[in-house]
Amino acid sequence: MRNLLILIIVLGGGFILVGMYIAPNQPPLRAWYLANACPTLDKVSPEICAPIRKAERTGADKT
Known part of the structure; x- marks a missing residue:
């Protein structure tokens, strides 16, 4: 049970970190986060x- 809880916490943290550091530089991922994840993360x-x-505002496309 403890391992499952740790896994859920790590996955949640990874999801947030991807949104903060990787998604801004990847246009398809950025669009998905804006459409699906950001309303909940806000x-x-x-x-x-x-x-x-x-x-998104500056049109950064570093791919």
């Missing part, structure tokens, strides 16, 4: 999706 903290929105 309830936790608006700072999680801030880099994605900033990259």
Whole structure:
């Protein structure tokens, strides 16, 4: 049971970190996060999706 809880915490943390650091530089992933994940993540903290929105506004395409 403890291992399952740790796995869920690690996956959740990884999901947030991908949204903050990787998604802003990947246009398809950035679009998915904006459409699907950011409405829910904004309830936790608006700072999680801030880099994605900033990259979307500036049109950053570093691929």
